Amino acid sequence: MTVQLIAMQLFSGLALGAVLIMVALGLSIIFGMLGIVNFAHGALFMVGAYAGLYVAGLTGSFWWALLIAPVMIGLFGMLIERFLIRPLYGRSPDDPLLLTFGLGYVLVEAVRILFGTDGIPFSTPAALRGMVNLGIGFFPLYRLFVIGVVVAVLLLLWIGLEKTKFGLIVRAGSADPLIMRVLGVDISRLWLVVFGIGVGITALGGVLAAPMRNVSPEMGTLVLAEAFVVTVIGGMGSLPGAVIAGLIVGVSVSMTSLFAPEMATIVMFALMAFILLVRPNGLYGRAASGL
Amino acid sequence: MSFIRNAELVPAPARRSLATLFSNVSRWRVPLSILALCIMPWVLPSQALAVNVLIYGLVAVGYNLLFGYTGLLSFGHAAFFGAGAYATGIAIGAFGVHWFIAMLIGVLVSGLLATVMGMLAIRTRGIYFSMVTLALAQLVYYAALQASSWTGGENGLRGFTVSTLHLPGFSVNFLDPLVKYYAIMIVVAAALWFVSRVLNSPFGAVIEAIRENETRARACGYDVERTKLLSFILSGILCGLAGTLSAMHLSIVPLDSLHYHTSGLIVMMTLLGGAGSFFGPFIGALAFLSMEDIFSLWTSNWQLIVGVIFILFVLYLPKGIWGTLISWGKSR
Numbered sequence: 053m054t055v056q057l058i059a060m061q062l063f064s065g066l067a068l069g070a071v072l073i074m075v076a077l078g079l080s081i082i083f084g085m086l087g088i089v090n091f092a093h094g095a096l097f098m099v100g101a102y103a104g105l106y107v108a109g110l111t112g113s114f115w116w117a118l119l120i121a122p123v124m125i126g127l128f129g130m131l132i133e134r135f136l137i138r139p140l141y142g143r144s145p146d147d148p149l150l151l152t153f154g155l156g157y158v159l160v161e162a163v164r165i166l167f168g169t170d171g172i173p174f175s176t177p178a179a180l181r182g183m184v185n186l187g188i189g190f191f192p193l194y195r196l197f198v199i200g201v202v203v204a205v206l207l208l209l210w211i212g213l214e215k216t217k218f219g220l221i222v223r224a225g226s227a228d229p230l231i232m233r234v235l236g237v238d239i240s241r242l243w244l245v246v247f248g249i250g251v252g253i254t255a256l257g258g259v260l261a262a263p264m265r266n267v268s269p270e271m272g273t274l275v276l277a278e279a280f281v282v283t284v285i286g287g288m289g290s291l292p293g294a295v296i297a298g299l300i301v302g303v304s305v306s307m308t309s310l311f312a313p314e315m316a317t318i319v320m321f322a323l324m325a326f327i328l329l330v331r332p333n334g335l336y337g338r339a340a341s342g343l
Numbered sequence: 344m345s346f347i348r349n350a351e352l353v354p355a356p357a358r359r360s361l362a363t364l365f366s367n368v369s370r371w372r373v374p375l376s377i378l379a380l381c382i383m384p385w386v387l388p389s390q391a392l393a394v395n396v397l398i399y400g401l402v403a404v405g406y407n408l409l410f411g412y413t414g415l416l417s418f419g420h421a422a423f424f425g426a427g428a429y430a431t432g433i434a435i436g437a438f439g440v441h442w443f444i445a446m447l448i449g450v451l452v453s454g455l456l457a458t459v460m461g462m463l464a465i466r467t468r469g470i471y472f473s474m475v476t477l478a479l480a481q482l483v484y485y486a487a488l489q490a491s492s493w494t495g496g497e498n499g500l501r502g503f504t505v506s507t508l509h510l511p512g513f514s515v516n517f518l519d520p521l522v523k524y525y526a527i528m529i530v531v532a533a534a535l536w537f538v539s540r541v542l543n544s545p546f547g548a549v550i551e552a553i554r555e556n557e558t559r560a561r562a563c564g565y566d567v568e569r570t571k572l573l574s575f576i577l578s579g580i581l582c583g584l585a586g587t588l589s590a591m592h593l594s595i596v597p598l599d600s601l602h603y604h605t606s607g608l609i610v611m612m613t614l615l616g617g618a619g620s621f622f623g624p625f626i627g628a629l630a631f632l633s634m635e636d637i638f639s640l641w642t643s644n645w646q647l648i649v650g651v652i653f654i655l656f657v658l659y660l661p662k663g664i665w666g667t668l669i670s671w672g673k674s675r
Contacts, residue, residue: 083470088470089470089473089474091418091473136654136658139658140657140658143661145469145470146416146473147657147661149416149470149473150416150610150614150657151654151657151658153418153607153610154611154650154651154653154654154657155650155654157607157646157649157650157653158646158647158650158651158654160646161644161646161647161650162647164644165644165647273602273603273604274481276477276603277477277478277481277603280474280475280477280478281478283474284467284471284474284475284478288470288471314489315489317485317488317489318482318485318486318489321478321479321481321482321485322482324475324478324479325463325479325482328463328466328467328475329463329466332466332467
């Protein structure tokens with residue numbers, strides 16, 4: 053029984069980690085490319101969940117929400133980059149951070165005005181309700197679906213970055229933006245697209261997470277802290293780091309909630325503190341430059 | 344363009360007098376701030392607002408030491424504010440300690456917390472620093488939420504009230520709002536004098552050197568890590584002191600005082616007023632809390648307006664109200 057219980061909890065941890073990976077990936081992609089930390093990331097996750105709720109209410113279908121909401125919020129992210137963050141390039145790296153923090157504040161309040169301050173339940177789509185027998189026990193189908201979607205997104209992202217010309221330009225741009233500009237690449241358009249993709253991935257994470265937790269204006273705060281923990285553990289700007297750290301954090305949280313539930317909210321931060329002592333740059337981090 | 348034309352319009356003596364005015368203001372900054380604090384309860388619409396400006400002004404001053412002068416952007420200072428408040432409240436409520444000892448305990452606890460958090464956070468650089476301080480502060484928040492037998496959990500800490508301040512020889516009625524204001528003001532004034540001394544000391548020069556160019560400060564032979572840590576601890580202690588004052592003022596410590604939201608509030612106040620200037624943080628606290636007071640009269644979503652104003656400041660006036668005034672005065 054205990055082995056089964058641990059195995060089940062391991063799977064829950066993977067599902068939890070999968071959502072964390074989405075948020076941390078978005079954060080890491082934006083940081084790796086633009087060199088800024090998006091403090092509005094948690095708020096955009098929350099906005100993504102609300103956009104999913106809205107689209108699902110409009111079309112009556114979860115699938116449309118899963119498809120349309122991330123694109124909507126991704127485009128919104130591009131507007132943010134174009135009009136709010138672009139004027140700050142060349143200034144202190146603290147400035148975009150402060151600006152996105154203020155933006156997060158505004159987004160939370162705007163959602164409160166539009167959708168109310170109370171949490172809204174987001175029902176699991178009918179096709180994904182129920183349990184699946186994994187051989188060791190019954191596991192919620194929806195969580196398996198979440199893991200599947202995240203794996204698919206990771207694959208797409210990997211193909212996009214490693215196998216396409218666009219991915220080549222993105223990787224080169226994050227290595228040396230100045231040379232890319234010399235070579236005639238419109239780097240500001242690239243940054244616009246990358247910011248949009250980063251925000252879109254986070255919004256997708258928000259839609260995926262919505263049926264697992266209540267949708268509320270405050271849901272982004274915890275997610276932001278969690279995403280920071282994952283990126284600090286994994287190493288800032290590293291995509292494999294974000295994936296590995298997301299899984300580690302997800303599994304350790306769900307394991308702790310099995311053995312010592314009162315420690316579950318604390319364990320990930322303790323983990324981060326430990327990693328900082330041992331490897332200040334994170335598991336996959338490059339040595340910190342003057343950033 | 345318009346600035347240059349203005350400068351030509353102002354005759355030379357006037358320009359000089361403006362410069363001397365600013366240097367005089369800087370020289371007499373502690374007496375001037377105390378004077379301003381003395382008249383504040385008579386000028387502001389409510390005494391509740393005045394006490395809040397006092398307490399949050401001190402938080403912002405403490406935070407400014409780290410952000411404005413050392414150049415480290417922390418997003419976790421609510422931890423020190425809250426730790427100071429909780430420690431004082433628990434010392435009075437659970438152990439019946441004298442209020443003065445309780446304040447010392449509050450300051451000590453926040454100082455210890457700042458030492459631990461600082462030692463971890465200083466290991467990282469730049470943008471990492473903001474993320475790590477935020478995450479560690481969340482750790483403190485959840486720890487307080489879980490330890491509800493000590494902290495009261497979500498309901499906040501209650502059950503301690505300081506009604507009279509017993510001092511050697513006499514006692515003060517702490518329930519009278521005006522007496523309370525001036526009692527708190529004496530502590531804040533002492534803290535301001537302390538901060539002014541710190542800024543004038545060689546240490547003050549070194550932290551500014553680190554903000555301007557960390558590599559060069561290290562090359563000059565300064566122990567950058569230790570200086571940063573000391574600045575972090577001093578800043579945490581000042582926020583903790585403000586926390587103890589807030590606990591004694593409200594007779595309750597809300598759990599929210601440890602929340603990310605409070606950390607953000609501190610950052611916003613400091614930036615609005617002007618990071619890296621002596622008067623900036625207090626002006627920022629005054630501006631922020633007045634906006635809250637005014638806007639919350641006609642909309643419950645005042646945070647939206649304040650957030651938009653903050654964004655506009657980051658975009659167009661990153662030096663804040665006072666910083667912009669100073670540079671405007673200097674350019675004339």
